[in-house]
Amino acid sequence: MLKIDNLHARVEGREILKGLSLTVNAGEVHAIMGPNGAGKSTLGNVLSGREGYEVTAGSVIYNGTNLLDLEPEERAAAGVFLAFQYPVEIPGVNNTYFLRAALNAQRKRRGEEELDSMRFLKLVREKLKVMQISDELLHRAVNEGFSGGEKKRNEIFQMAVLEPKLAILDETDSGLDIDALKQVAGGVNALRSPDRSFIVVTHYQRLLDYIEPDFVHVLAGGRIVESGDKSLAVKLEEQGYAWLADIHPDIARAELAGAKA
Amino acid sequence: MSEATALRTPLVESQIQAAAARPPGDEPAWLAQARSENLAAFTAGGLPDTRIEAWKYTALRALGQRRIGPVDVDAALRATVDSTGFVLPGVDGPRLVFVDGVFRADLSTAQDVAGLQVMPLSRALREQPESLRFALSRHYRERADAFAQLNAALGFDGVVVRVAPGAKLSSPLHMVFAGGTQAEAGSHLRVVVDVGAEAAVDVVEHHVAVGEASHLATLVTDIAVHDDARLGWLIVQDAGVAATLVRRTRAQLGARASATVHALELGGALVRHDLACDLAGQGAHLETRGVFVIGRRQHVDTQLSIRHGGRDTTSDALWRGVADGRARGVFRGAIVVAEGADGSDAALSNKNLLLSADAEIDTKPELEIYADEVKAAHGATIGQLDERALFYLRSRGIGLAQARSLLTLAFCRVALADISDERLREHLGELLDKRLPRMADA
Numbered sequence: 001m002l003k004i005d006n007l008h009a010r011v012e013g014r015e016i017l018k019g020l021s022l023t024v025n026a027g028e029v030h031a032i033m034g035p036n037g038a039g040k041s042t043l044g045n046v047l048s049g050r051e052g053y054e055v056t057a058g059s060v061i062y063n064g065t066n067l068l069d070l071e072p073e074e075r076a077a078a079g080v081f082l083a084f085q086y087p088v089e090i091p092g093v094n095n096t097y098f099l100r101a102a103l104n105a106q107r108k109r110r111g112e113e114e115l116d117s118m119r120f121l122k123l124v125r126e127k128l129k130v131m132q133i134s135d136e137l138l139h140r141a142v143n144e145g146f147s148g149g150e151k152k153r154n155e156i157f158q159m160a161v162l163e164p165k166l167a168i169l170d171e172t173d174s175g176l177d178i179d180a181l182k183q184v185a186g187g188v189n190a191l192r193s194p195d196r197s198f199i200v201v202t203h204y205q206r207l208l209d210y211i212e213p214d215f216v217h218v219l220a221g222g223r224i225v226e227s228g229d230k231s232l233a234v235k236l237e238e239q240g241y242a243w244l245a246d247i248h249p250d251i252a253r254a255e256l257a258g259a260k261a
Numbered sequence: 262m263s264e265a266t267a268l269r270t271p272l273v274e275s276q277i278q279a280a281a282a283r284p285p286g287d288e289p290a291w292l293a294q295a296r297s298e299n300l301a302a303f304t305a306g307g308l309p310d311t312r313i314e315a316w317k318y319t320a321l322r323a324l325g326q327r328r329i330g331p332v333d334v335d336a337a338l339r340a341t342v343d344s345t346g347f348v349l350p351g352v353d354g355p356r357l358v359f360v361d362g363v364f365r366a367d368l369s370t371a372q373d374v375a376g377l378q379v380m381p382l383s384r385a386l387r388e389q390p391e392s393l394r395f396a397l398s399r400h401y402r403e404r405a406d407a408f409a410q411l412n413a414a415l416g417f418d419g420v421v422v423r424v425a426p427g428a429k430l431s432s433p434l435h436m437v438f439a440g441g442t443q444a445e446a447g448s449h450l451r452v453v454v455d456v457g458a459e460a461a462v463d464v465v466e467h468h469v470a471v472g473e474a475s476h477l478a479t480l481v482t483d484i485a486v487h488d489d490a491r492l493g494w495l496i497v498q499d500a501g502v503a504a505t506l507v508r509r510t511r512a513q514l515g516a517r518a519s520a521t522v523h524a525l526e527l528g529g530a531l532v533r534h535d536l537a538c539d540l541a542g543q544g545a546h547l548e549t550r551g552v553f554v555i556g557r558r559q560h561v562d563t564q565l566s567i568r569h570g571g572r573d574t575t576s577d578a579l580w581r582g583v584a585d586g587r588a589r590g591v592f593r594g595a596i597v598v599a600e601g602a603d604g605s606d607a608a609l610s611n612k613n614l615l616l617s618a619d620a621e622i623d624t625k626p627e628l629e630i631y632a633d634e635v636k637a638a639h640g641a642t643i644g645q646l647d648e649r650a651l652f653y654l655r656s657r658g659i660g661l662a663q664a665r666s667l668l669t670l671a672f673c674r675v676a677l678a679d680i681s682d683e684r685l686r687e688h689l690g691e692l693l694d695k696r697l698p699r700m701a702d703a
Binding site: 051072075088 | 654
C-alpha cells in the first residue's frame with residue numbers, strides 16, 4: 001500500500017528526514033516512536049502534503065502512484081488521512097457542514113455520487129454511535145472551543161466518516177487523560193480492517209496498550225533505526241532510547257535523548 | 262463672476278439648480294430656513310476633500326464633476342418594480358418602499374400595530390410638523406458634513422417611526438430604498454426614529470437596486486432609544502453597481518437602553534456610512550456588527566464612532582471586511598469614553614481580508630478615554646486567510662478554491678452570528694456568499 005524509500009525532507013532549510021524507509025501493507029498498524037525532534041511529525045506532514053516541507057530525495061509510492069506529486073486534497077481523495085497533533089479551530093464553519101463538504105469533495109474527485117444531506121446525516125448517526133461522540137459537537141464550529149480531548153475525538157470521528165485507506169495519527173495521544181485515550185483508541189480499533197492501514201506516531205508506549213501495533217519502529221535522526229514487534233515499544237518504555245546509540249554509533253547520543261529534552 | 266462661483270464644481274452647480282427647481286411647498290418657515298442655510302453652507306464649502314480627516318481615504322473629485330439632477334417624481338411613481346426582489350425572510354412587519362427617493366404607497370404595506378406609528382415623513386410633516394422640528398432644523402456647519410447639508414437642503418421625504426412607551430413589537434419594520442431607475446438623479450431621504458421607554462422594535466434598512474443607472478442617494482437617520490428600550494437595526498446594503506450612496510446615522514441611547522446594529526455592505530460603487538452612537542444614559546449597551554464584501558472598483562467606507570457618555574455603559578463592535586478586484590474598503594472605528602463615564606466597557610475588533618493584490622483596505626481604530634476605571638479593547642488587522650486552516654480543510658479533501666471560499670464566508674458570517682432569526686441569518690449568509698468571488702477548483 002505504502003512504500004517510502006530513502007526519504008529526505010527539509011523544513012526551513014534544515015534537513016529533518018534523512019533517508020527514511022518504511023513499507024506498510026494493507027491492514028497493518030505501524031507504530032512510530034522516537035525522541036523529540038526525530039522527525040515524527042515531519043513524516044505525517046510530508047505524507048499529507050503540507051506546504052513548507054521540501055522533499056529533496058527519495059520516493060513515496062502509495063498504491064502505485066507517486067504520492068508526492070499530489071495536492072493535499074488529491075491525497076485525501078486517494079484515501080490518505082492525517083489526524084493532526086494540533087487540530088485547527090475554524091470559527092464560523094459548522095462541523096457537520098465541513099465534514100459533508102469534505103466527504104463530497106472526495107467522492108466527486110473519485111467519480112462517486114455525492115451524498116445528499118439525508119444520506120449524509122444517516123451516515124453521521126451511525127458513526128456517532130461507534131465513536132461515542134455527542135451530537136452537540138456536530139453543531140459547533142470546527143474544533144472551536146473544543147477541549148483537547150474533544151479535538152482528538154473529532155479527528156477520529158472525521159476519520160470514521162471519511163473512511164481513509166491510510167490513516168496517519170500524529171501524536172493523537174498527546175494531552176489526553178486515560179479515559180480520553182481509551183475512547184480515542186476504541187475509535188481507532190473500531191476502524192481497523194484488512195484493507196485499512198495505520199501509521200501511529202507516538203511519544204509514549206501507553207497508547208500502544210490500547211492500539212496494538214503489528215510493527216513498532218524507532219525514528220531517530222531522521223530515519224528508521226530499529227524495527228520490531230510490540231515488544232520493542234515495551235523495551236523503549238523501560239530503557240528509553242539511549243541504548244540505541246550503542247548499536248547505531250552514527251546517530252548522536254544527543255539526538256536520541258531528544259533534541260528538545 | 263465671483264471667486265466663489267468660479268470654484269463651484271458641476272455637482273454644486275447642479276444642486277443649486279435642483280434646489281431652485283423645487284416647487285415651493287407650504288412648509289413651515291423653520292424648515293424653509295433650514296433648507297436655505299444648509300444649501301448655502303453646501304454651496305460655500307462644496308464637497309470635502311481628502312485633507313479633511315474624516316474623508317482622508319474617500320476621494321470625491323469624480324463625484325464633484327458630475328451633474329446630479331432632481332428626481333423625476335412622476336417617473337419614479339410609474340417605475341415598474343418587482344417587490345418580490347426585496348422580501349427578506351422573517352421581516353414581516355409594515356413595509357415602506359421608496360423608489361429613487363419617492364414613496365411608493367402601492368409597493369408598501371401598512372399594518373395596524375398597537376403602539377407603532379410609522380409613516381412617510383412627507384405625511385408627518387403635513388400632520389405634525391412641530392414634532393420633527395428638532396430633527397429637521399439642524400444646521401450643519403462642517404465641510405465634512407456636506408452630504409448632510411445636501412440632504413437637509415433637498416430632502417422632501419423619508420420615514421418617521423414612533424414606538425409608544427412599553428410597546429414590544431415582534432415583527433420587524435422594513436424600510437426599502439430602491440434606486441437606479443433614473444440616471445444621474447439625486448434622492449435625499451430622512452429617517453426619524455423614536456423608541457419610547459421600555460419599548461422594543463426591530464427595523465431593517467434595506468438598500469436595493471431596481472436599475473443600473475448611476476445616481477446619488479443620501480440618507481440621514483436620527484434615532485432616539487429611550488430608557489430601558491431596545492432597538493434592533495439591520496442594514497442590508499445591496500445597492501446597484503453604479504450607485505453613490507452616502508448615509509449618516511446618529512443614535513442616542515438612554516439609561517439601560519440597548520441597541521444592536523448589523524450592517525451588510527455589499528453593493529454600490531461609492532458608498533459611505535457614518536454611524537455615530539451616543540451611549541448617553543447610565544448602563545446603556547450597544548452592539549455593532551458589520552461586514553463589507555466588495556470587488557471590482559467598489560469603494561465602501563464605514564465611519565463608526567461610539568461615545569460612552571453615561572456611567573457603566575458598554576459597547577461591543579465586531580466588523581469584518583473582504584476586498585477583491587480593485588476595490589477599496591475603509592473602516593474607522595472611533596471610541597470616546599467621556600469624562601465621568603466611569604465603569605464603561607468598550608471592545609472593538611476589525612478584521613479584514615484582501616483577496617487580490619490590487620484591492621486595498623484602510624482601517625483606523627481610535628480610542629480616547631477621559632474617564633477612570635474603564636475597560637477598552639481595540640484591535641484591527643488586515644491579512645490573508647489562515648494557512649493552517651486552509652491546509653486542514655485541504656487535508657480532508659476540500660479543494661483549494663473551495664477551502665478559500667469556505668473560510669472567507671466563515672470570516673464574514675461571524676458578523677451575522679447573533680442574528681436570532683435563523684432563516685434571516687441564513688438568507689443574509691447566502692447574500693454574502695453570492696458576493697464572494699467564485700474560485701473554481703481546477
